[in-house]
Amino acid sequence: MPKLKTDLLREGMIVGADVKNIDSMLLIPSGASLTERQINILRAWGVEEVDVKASGDFTDAGDFLLQLPAEEAARLTSETKGLFWRLDGSNAVQMEIFKHILERKVQAGLNR
Amino acid sequence: MVPPPDIPTLVSSIPRTLGSYGPVLQEIEAALNDPQGSLTSVADAIQRDPDLTARLLKISNSSFYGFPRRLTTVQEAISLIGIQQAQDLIVASAVIATFAGLSPEFVDMRSFWQHSLACGLGARFLAMTRRMPKPDKFFVAGLLHDVGRLVLFCRLPAAVQTIFQEYHQRKSPLFEIERGILGYDHAQVGEALMSHWQYPPSLGQAVGSHHRPEECQAFPVEAAVVHVADHLVNAMQIGSSGERRAPPLKPGAWEQLQLPMDTLASLVKAIDDQLGAMEEAFLNHDGPPAKP
Numbered sequence: 001m002p003k004l005k006t007d008l009l010r011e012g013m014i015v016g017a018d019v020k021n022i023d024s025m026l027l028i029p030s031g032a033s034l035t036e037r038q039i040n041i042l043r044a045w046g047v048e049e050v051d052v053k054a055s056g057d058f059t060d061a062g063d064f065l066l067q068l069p070a071e072e073a074a075r076l077t078s079e080t081k082g083l084f085w086r087l088d089g090s091n092a093v094q095m096e097i098f099k100h101i102l103e104r105k106v107q108a109g110l111n112r
Numbered sequence: 113m114v115p116p117p118d119i120p121t122l123v124s125s126i127p128r129t130l131g132s133y134g135p136v137l138q139e140i141e142a143a144l145n146d147p148q149g150s151l152t153s154v155a156d157a158i159q160r161d162p163d164l165t166a167r168l169l170k171i172s173n174s175s176f177y178g179f180p181r182r183l184t185t186v187q188e189a190i191s192l193i194g195i196q197q198a199q200d201l202i203v204a205s206a207v208i209a210t211f212a213g214l215s216p217e218f219v220d221m222r223s224f225w226q227h228s229l230a231c232g233l234g235a236r237f238l239a240m241t242r243r244m245p246k247p248d249k250f251f252v253a254g255l256l257h258d259v260g261r262l263v264l265f266c267r268l269p270a271a272v273q274t275i276f277q278e279y280h281q282r283k284s285p286l287f288e289i290e291r292g293i294l295g296y297d298h299a300q301v302g303e304a305l306m307s308h309w310q311y312p313p314s315l316g317q318a319v320g321s322h323h324r325p326e327e328c329q330a331f332p333v334e335a336a337v338v339h340v341a342d343h344l345v346n347a348m349q350i351g352s353s354g355e356r357r358a359p360p361l362k363p364g365a366w367e368q369l370q371l372p373m374d375t376l377a378s379l380v381k382a383i384d385d386q387l388g389a390m391e392e393a394f395l396n397h398d399g400p401p402a403k404p
């Protein structure tokens with residue numbers, strides 16, 4: 001699971017492991033969808049980095065989505081789903097192809 | 113609606129016009145059939161056509177072949193890529209030229225051939241990675257996989273209009289709508305055209321089964337290669353032959369190739385890396401204008 005610098009955190013990202021302060025007090029539980037307020041709390045406590053998963057239902061699509069704001073990642077994922085007839089989520093090859101197409105789209109957006 | 117003609121009638125009206133490529137291909141065929149056939153005579157024939165010379169050198173020097181140094185003469189290029197491969201590339205040029213005069217009513221021709229070139233590159237990459245003999249044959253199969261659609265565009269424009277109307281209303285892949293309206297699809301038409309033009313059966317069947325590779329008994333790997341490449345390049349949105357989405361990926365098609373999953377990442381990259389040079393070589397020249 002990737003660790004992301006606190007400065008790069010965005011609303012909607014899913015926390016992958018409990019975040020605690022130096023006194024081991026729980027700040028944000030694993031699985032929480034980050035809010036702006038929680039990100040500010042992390043900054044206030046001086047937490048430097050956090051384990052995150054990608055947002056929402058595209059958790060497995062790939063870490064490259066973490067470079068994007070959550071809404072942008074969701075938009076690109078939805079657009080990419082629309083490029084396939086009958087996308088079969090249970091077919092591992094199909095999902096691998098989906099991932100590469102989405103990654104290519106993300107890269108194209110970043111290079112623009 | 114008047115019932116559509118059967119497939120043999122449809123393709124019998126499309127002549128195999130080689131245009132200005134005819135003499136070169138004759139020379140190549142003679143060289144291939146003659147054990148004493150000389151590279152020089154083939155090179156001379158190609159050099160009489162400046163357009164073809166430029167195209168061949170462009171492709172030979174591109175990442176498609178990836179030779180470590182620059183090739184400057186036709187003879188050098190043919191000796192490295194092989195006469196057979198040169199023949200494949202010229203045949204591909206001749207087919208593109210055959211349909212050059214087609215009206216862009218249903219599809220932009222540049223976009224059509226971009227999609228086709230990308231599919232050819234993908235098919236060739238898969239064949240090379242699987243260490244299949246003569247990978248350039250797969251390039252031609254990928255390049256021609258949707259050629260049946262061009263036959264439909266120029267011979268059955270009214271039916272194609274209905275097909276596209278339904279395509280925009282219904283949520284189904286284009287080839288399924290073709291089948292619903294005509295009783296056959298562009299892949300079957302393409303296979304019949306390949307047979308009419310006396311191309312090898314492996315090429316015809318790879319074209320004919322690219323939406324149903326599981327039904328291709330004689331050349332299952334060839335059909336699966338084109339099927340996977342077509343699915344991928346549709347999803348990559350490189351040009352379009354009329355279809356706007358990736359047609360369904362048939363279960364078992366990838367497994368037929370027996371390639372590791374990480375091949376997919378290299379496949380996407382190879383297509384992106386090589387497409388520019390192929391477009392430059394095949395699409396930025398004015399081939400001999402002809403209308404089928």
